[in-house]
Amino acid sequence: xxxxxxxxxxxxxxxxxxxxxxxxxxxxxxxxxxxxxxxxxxxxxxxxxxxxxxxxxxxxxxxxxxxxxxxxxxxxxxxxxxxxx
Amino acid sequence: xxxxxxxxxxxxxxxxxxxxxxxxxxxxxxxxxxxxxxxxxxxxxxxxxxxxxxxxxxxxxxxxxxxxxxxxxxxxxxxxxxxxxxxxxxxxxxxxxxxxxxxxxxxxxxxxxxxxxxxxxxxxxxxxxxxxxxxxxxxxxxxxxxxxxxxxxxxxxxxxxxxxxxxxx
Numbered sequence: 001x002x003x004x005x006x007x008x009x010x011x012x013x014x015x016x017x018x019x020x021x022x023x024x025x026x027x028x029x030x031x032x033x034x035x036x037x038x039x040x041x042x043x044x045x046x047x048x049x050x051x052x053x054x055x056x057x058x059x060x061x062x063x064x065x066x067x068x069x070x071x072x073x074x075x076x077x078x079x080x081x082x083x084x085x
Numbered sequence: 086x087x088x089x090x091x092x093x094x095x096x097x098x099x100x101x102x103x104x105x106x107x108x109x110x111x112x113x114x115x116x117x118x119x120x121x122x123x124x125x126x127x128x129x130x131x132x133x134x135x136x137x138x139x140x141x142x143x144x145x146x147x148x149x150x151x152x153x154x155x156x157x158x159x160x161x162x163x164x165x166x167x168x169x170x171x172x173x174x175x176x177x178x179x180x181x182x183x184x185x186x187x188x189x190x191x192x193x194x195x196x197x198x199x200x201x202x203x204x205x206x207x208x209x210x211x212x213x214x215x216x217x218x219x220x221x222x223x224x225x226x227x228x229x230x231x232x233x234x235x236x237x238x239x240x241x242x243x244x245x246x247x248x249x250x251x252x253x254x
Contacts, residue, residue: 010155010156010159011156011160011163012156012157012159012160012177013197014148014149014178014179014194014195015163015164015176015177016177016220016221016224017167018132018220018221020220020221023163023167024163025163025166025167028159028163044156045151045155046153046156047151047153048151048153048156048198061167066197068196068253069253069254070253
C-alpha cells in the first residue's frame with residue numbers, strides 16, 4: 001500500500017504489560033519530543049498500526065491506547081497535530 | 086450474527102485445574118513444564134505473573150502474525166529492557182481453552198490482524214520456548230534468552246494459520 005502512515009512509535013500492538021496497554025520506551029520513538037501525554041500518534045508497525053493516544057509516560061515507558069478501526073479513519077487527528085507543530 | 090461464543094463453557098475445568106495446581110504448587114513457586122519449578126520473583130523489574138498457571142496441555146496459544154520483523158524484534162527487546170531481572174526476550178500472545186475462546190481473541194485483542202497463528206501449547210513447550218502467564222488474562226509471554234532462537238523456534242513450531250474473520254481494516 002502506498003498510503004501507509006508514518007509510524008511515530010514502532011511497537012507490537014498485541015504486546016501489553018500490567019496496564020493492559022501497548023508500551024515501549026520513549027527514547028525509541030522516531031521523534032521523542034512529540035511523545036507527550038494526551039498526544040495523538042501512529043503506533044504499531046508498517047503492516048499493523050493504529051492512531052493511538054499517549055496515556056502516560058513513566059520511567060521512560062510510554063503507554064498508548066489505540067483507537068478502534070484503521071488508522072486512516074483517524075488521520076485527521078494526526079494531521080492537526082502536525083499542522084500545529 | 087450467530088450466538089455469542091461461550092468463553093466460560095469450561096469454567097469448571099479451569100477451577101479443577103486450579104485446585105490441582107494449588108495442591109501441587111509449593112508456596113511462592115509455580116509448577117511448570119512437567120514439574121520444573123520456577124521461583125516467583127518479587128524483583129520490581131520482573132513482569133507480574135498471575136497466581137493461576139495456565140495448563141501445559143490441551144490449550145491453545147494465539148498470536149497475530151506480524152510480517153515486520155523489525156517490529157517483532159522491537160517488542161522482544163523492549164520486554165527484555167523493561168524487565169531486566171528476567172534478562173530474556175519476550176513476545177506477547179494469548180491463551181485460549183477452545184475454538185470459541187480463539188474467536189473471542191480474534192474479535193477483540195487481535196482484530197487488527199488479518200492473519201492469526203494458533204499453536205498447541207504442547208508444541209510451543211516442545212519447541213523449547215517458555216510460556217508465562219503474565220499480566221492480565223488471557224495474556225501470556227513467550228520467552229527465550231536468544232532473540233533469533235525465539236523467532237526461529239516460533240516460526241518452525243507446528244501451528245495453524247487462519248484468516249481472522251473479524252479483521253476490521
